[in-house]
Amino acid sequence: MLNIKSHLSQLLVEALNVVAPDALGTSIELTRPKQESHGDFSCNIAMQLAKPLQRKPREVAKDIVDALPHSPWVEKTEIAGAGFINFFLSSASKQRVVNAILQTGEAYGHAASNGKRMQVEFVSANPTGPLHVGHGRGAAFGASLANVLAAVGYQVAREYYVNDAGRQMDILALSTWLRYLEFNGINVPFPPNAYQGDYVRDMAKIIQDHHGDRYIHEPWRVLDGAPSVEEDADGHLDQLIANAKRLLSEDYAYIHNLALTEQLGDCRNDLTEFGVVFDRWFSEKSLFDSALVERALALLEQNGHLYVQDGATWFRSTQYGDEKDRVVKRENGQFTYFASDIAYHLNKFERGFDELINVWGADHHGYIARVKGALQAMGLDPDKLTIALVQFAVLYRGGEKVSMSTRSGEFVTLRELRSEVGNDAARFFYVLRKSDQHLDFDLDLAKSQSSDNPVYYIQYAHARCCSVLAKWGGAPAMLASVADLAKLAIPYELTLLKRLNDYPETVEMAARELAPHLIAYYLKELAADFHSYYNGEQFLVEDESTRLARLALVLATRQTLKNGLALLGVSAPEKM
């Protein structure tokens, strides 16, 4: 398929070759003018060359236009403003897109494989409780981004990093056990910094149902040696964890594992229902089991990037622009989260991906320097890793900010949101704005206004297309061969054709900028063009050739809407 933009670009190169051979290195920019009167494409090359050539921009423009080879796709060119060269395309060049879409179908807008493997790691929330609406944004963004990257030709691996090895999991296991004791009338005060959510009680209930009083221990043993909560809340918790491990012995692993399995399973189901699926769930614990953490640190050690101070082992991240050096192994001998993350990234590189993307909450931005520093210190190329930051969604209920903390159990879950506004609206709403922009999520508004959500505007356009084609009753597959596209010449149609032409480039840009919201905005505009057309013209007209041409355009519009919605994980219903 001939790409109009690159075609124009080629014409300009040939013209430049005549007018200013020395300036061939100048990049040629072709943009879509905002104003229709400025043509279909506009080029500012003459203004860029004016200075080096020491000539007036409009004169340069005139020479370039005179030197442009003739093209059947270009109807006319003109020089405008300060020296813009505007291209007006022939109708025929715009009409061709319909056939292109009908021939490629679901692949329209998708590029062929570029042979590169890319990994997108996202969500990666601690499996210590249900996903909340903040995670939902990372999930929707990451999933859409992965789809967009796959559409432009990458072989994309979607991965979830499971923090199953840290202190947080121990706290969850402890919390579960304490609730279990509570069920059995054992009175141990539940620490305020343990997990408060009801799901912890649910897990305690499961243990109770399956194992009765097997895990009961006396309160004084549970609390043995623990400082008071007021005195040292974290110390209190850590001592209780230590006591749990000692008292329960191997049974501790059972509770720990049950909590992990339950929460991870819940998380996976939740995401699957949300249309977010992963190729791999990567266990942090496996990094320790395979001694990769030790190996990664040994690598840093041998390159001289580690040192011991105050009993802890530090990574000299300040050498790579970090604010301060970071501990990788604590005084108590335990590795930090950072240590396993270094190992994890080493593992990613060893798997041979060409590019890596980590989707992180924006509160982790201070973490970027040290991770990239560690990569560099291990002799790996930090530029292969891109961090896409997603601002957390801030919830508002009744005009007031809802504070969210998994620990306190006060949060709105993703599941809750999905059931309130639906998967489609939630997916769309999440990616409707730039990812690095704060998202003010007014719950009342999201719930009450669900029918005002722009996603319905787009889905409605799709349903209308389906409805028209159904009313016509013919076989859509034949339209590609029988429609005379030259009949598509009124402004509504030319506008729509132009929009359809823009789709592949929009996908490319969304991939390049890691910005799936561009797809959402494109779809809104495509739907708007279609709705205007629908209201302004009758499709099922008497004249057969006009009718078939219009139906072909409707079919092409439907296909493009569907393709775009698919990238966002939003359904394209035939009826609403």
Place this chain on the structure above:
RNA sequence: GCGCCCGUAGCUCAGCUGGAUAGAGUACUUGGCUACGAACCAAGGGGUCAGGGGUUCGAAUCCCUUCGGGCGCACCA
């Protein structure tokens, strides 16, 4: 205090590597169903692009600065 992100219509937000008269949605005011689905369309009012300076043919966009918000600055994850 230091670092990163942000400030665009009453509200929520777009604005691509600098381009021509800054755009949507919502809200408000009008008009359009005996036509393929009115969950739609058409028209209108609404702006010192936070303030100031700079770079240049040209700045919402790039640089500096002030003000105002958010986030981060652990031997937590």
